[in-house]
Amino acid sequence: MTPQVKAAAPEAAAPRGNLAEQVYAQLKADLHDFLWISGDRFSEAEIGQRLGVSRTPVREALFRLRNEGFLEVESKTGWFVKPIDFDKLEQLYDLRIVLETASIARLGQRSEDPPELDELKAHWLVPASERLTDGRRVGALDEQFHAWLVRAAGNQEIARVHHDVTERIRIVRRLDFTRGDRIEATYQEHAKVLRAVMQRKTEQAQLLMRSHIEQSKTEVRKITLHALHEAKGRLGRR
Numbered sequence: 613m614t615p616q617v618k619a620a621a622p623e624a625a626a627p628r629g630n631l632a633e634q635v636y637a638q639l640k641a642d643l644h645d646f647l648w649i650s651g652d653r654f655s656e657a658e659i660g661q662r663l664g665v666s667r668t669p670v671r672e673a674l675f676r677l678r679n680e681g682f683l684e685v686e687s688k689t690g691w692f693v694k695p696i697d698f699d700k701l702e703q704l705y706d707l708r709i710v711l712e713t714a715s716i717a718r719l720g721q722r723s724e725d726p727p728e729l730d731e732l733k734a735h736w737l738v739p740a741s742e743r744l745t746d747g748r749r750v751g752a753l754d755e756q757f758h759a760w761l762v763r764a765a766g767n768q769e770i771a772r773v774h775h776d777v778t779e780r781i782r783i784v785r786r787l788d789f790t791r792g793d794r795i796e797a798t799y800q801e802h803a804k805v806l807r808a809v810m811q812r813k814t815e816q817a818q819l820l821m822r823s824h825i826e827q828s829k830t831e832v833r834k835i836t837l838h839a840l841h842e843a844k845g846r847l848g849r850r
Contacts, residue, residue: 631665636673638663643682643693644783646843650695680780696784696840698833704781705829711774712758712825713818715765716805720814728764729810732757736802743799747789750798754789755782757802761809787835788828794835797827 639659642648656667656674663670674691677683681700685691719726735753744750755778762774778785788794801824808817 631669632672635669636676648693649843650693653692655690704777707777709822709825711770712821715762716817718765719809720812726764728760732806736806750795751786751789784832784836787839788832
């Protein structure tokens with residue numbers, strides 16, 4: 613069953629590459645919002661008709677989502693949404709721990725704070741009264757926090773792999789900010805990590821980051837299962 617989606621701009625208004633990117637962004641947003649759930653099937657023609665584009669940009673977008681592990685295609689039955697692979701997601705969270713603790717170690721060896729840390733201080737070392745409560749905005753800032761810490765360490769290859777991991781876990785990671793207690797915990801834990809990094813307390817910062825990501829991994833699994841259960845009820849699926 614194909615979800616209702618917003619129509620894209622007419623195909624003549626944008627180059628094919630831009631259209632494929634627009635289709636990709638729309639379909640990924642639908643997946644993130646659980647407008648599709650595992651087992652839902654659809655065809656390229658159905659997606660193209662709903663978005664008002666030809667099958668070529670649709671196919672490019674769908675294969676990109678397949679490469680990211682969200683979809684699969686069968687020759688006779690068409691495209692379908694894959695179940696969320698929690699084992700793989702946990703492995704990706706574990707990889708985050710490796711990449712981010714390694715980056716913290718590199719940061720600890722620097723004699724001066726990189727400019728990224730000043731930006732992070734402005735967002736995370738703020739009074740409780742100035743903290744954001746909107747889950748989407750906090751989720752975006754959370755991604756920025758972790759990405760900038762990795763980038764500040766100066767290893768571009770680690771940053772590239774970390775970016776790929778971030779893209780692959782976003783479908784569940786953003787759910788960590790749908791509850792007020794998790795937003796509050798994120799502010800508190802980020803502040804502790806950031807202070808330890810700035811004070812060159814490398815081992816403490818690494819332990820805090822490991823604990824932070826492990827806790828997020830646990831909470832995200834519980835919240836995702838609950839969200840899937842609610843989505844099935846809303847969409848009338850078993």
